[in-house]
Amino acid sequence: MRFGPTGISVTPAERYESAAGNRWPMSIMPASGELLSSWLHRLAYANGIPPHYFGALLEAPGENWSARLDRALPGRILQLLEEHTHIPLEDITALTNAPDPLAVLRLPLRASPQQSCAPKTQATWLQFCPACLAEDETPYFRRDWRLATRVSCFRHGCRLRDRCPSCGQGLAPFSQKRLVPHQICAWCGAALCKRTRPATNGVRRLERLIDDLLRLQASGHRMAEGRSLPDLLGSACFQFSRRPMSIARLSHRDRYQLFRQLTDGQSTPFGTRRSSAIIYWKRVAQVAPAWGGLVTSFSDAVLPRPKAGPCSNTAGPNLADLVQAAARLDQQRQAL
Ligand SMILES: [Zn+2]
Numbered sequence: 001m002r003f004g005p006t007g008i009s010v011t012p013a014e015r016y017e018s019a020a021g022n023r024w025p026m027s028i029m030p031a032s033g034e035l036l037s038s039w040l041h042r043l044a045y046a047n048g049i050p051p052h053y054f055g056a057l058l059e060a061p062g063e064n065w066s067a068r069l070d071r072a073l074p075g076r077i078l079q080l081l082e083e084h085t086h087i088p089l090e091d092i093t094a095l096t097n098a099p100d101p102l103a104v105l106r107l108p109l110r111a112s113p114q115q116s117c118a119p120k121t122q123a124t125w126l127q128f129c130p131a132c133l134a135e136d137e138t139p140y141f142r143r144d145w146r147l148a149t150r151v152s153c154f155r156h157g158c159r160l161r162d163r164c165p166s167c168g169q170g171l172a173p174f175s176q177k178r179l180v181p182h183q184i185c186a187w188c189g190a191a192l193c194k195r196t197r198p199a200t201n202g203v204r205r206l207e208r209l210i211d212d213l214l215r216l217q218a219s220g221h222r223m224a225e226g227r228s229l230p231d232l233l234g235s236a237c238f239q240f241s242r243r244p245m246s247i248a249r250l251s252h253r254d255r256y257q258l259f260r261q262l263t264d265g266q267s268t269p270f271g272t273r274r275s276s277a278i279i280y281w282k283r284v285a286q287v288a289p290a291w292g293g294l295v296t297s298f299s300d301a302v303l304p305r306p307k308a309g310p311c312s313n314t315a316g317p318n319l320a321d322l323v324q325a326a327a328r329l330d331q332q333r334q335a336l
């Protein structure tokens with residue numbers, strides 16, 4: 001069609017729907033180890049919708065809608081996400097923490113984001129490594145950061161954070177009403193990537209041992225008498241703020257302090273009541289110093305040497321991989 005003497009032509013564009021079907025304009029691939037809520041916030045941002053309104057679009061309940069979906073993703077929303085992103089259902093489901101054998105050790109999700117304005121003695125629902133966020137090509141939040149037994153980054157060796165370094169509030173990216181990426185605090189607008197101090201070697205060894213033991217539990221190994229390791233670790237009560245609290249109820253600051261006390265041999269804030277859970281915590285802290293050397297020599301014997309890279313100094317071998325490698329060796333021996 002041509003108009004007037006200037007000869008401007010107007011050509012109707014192909015309808016978006018006929019070109020792209022019901023797919024949203026931008027489809028974001030989940031990153032390795034990413035938490036569902038993190039992927040949803042990135043997906044919303046990429047498609048030009050602030051997370052608060054994206055939750056309404058998905059008809060997800062609650063102000064902290066995305067964090068709730070981490071724990072239980074209804075089939076209706078899963079189907080809708082698959083239809084609009086064309087990412088397989090199983091890949092989306094793998095981003096959630098459901099079903100969750102470590103539920104007792106997950107940081108608690110409060111009823112509303114306002115309650116995340118907690119004093120520094122209270123737990124928040126999500127931690128993060130500022131160095132990881134600063135280094136990521138597209139910053140994202142990891143599933144492991146919701147575990148109360150994690151206090152440092154295995155990659156960078158620095159401490160995690162559980163609140164904004166500027167305003168001190170817990171994270172609330174699901175409440176963001178402006179088109180701002182989730183590595184910016186939804187309360188005050190400050191960047192979350194301000195560096196933290198390194199964790200001590202003792203704390204990192206204890207944390208790594210607990211992580212290895214939990215991986216073994218998740219891969220099917222059970223403790224004697226069928227006891228659950230997460231239940232045992234999660235049921236111990238520590239005295240903080242004059243109240244007995246389980247590890248999942250403690251802020252990052254108190255959990256880091258607890259790990260230091262356990263590894264430095266200082267008096268620990270256990271209550272006066274002795275329990276099998278407290279005895280177990282002490283036993284794990286006692287063996288943690290020897291653990292790294294044992295796993296490394298086992299790793300050298302049964303696994304190929306990893307390529308040198310930024311992770312090689314801090315990440316260390318994974319116990320679940322080692323046990324699987326040992327099982328394979330045993331099978332091969334029996335087959336001879
Ligand atoms: Zn990191």
Ligand SMILES: [Zn+2]
Pocket residue numbers: 164165166167168169185186187188189190
């Ligand atoms: Zn803030």
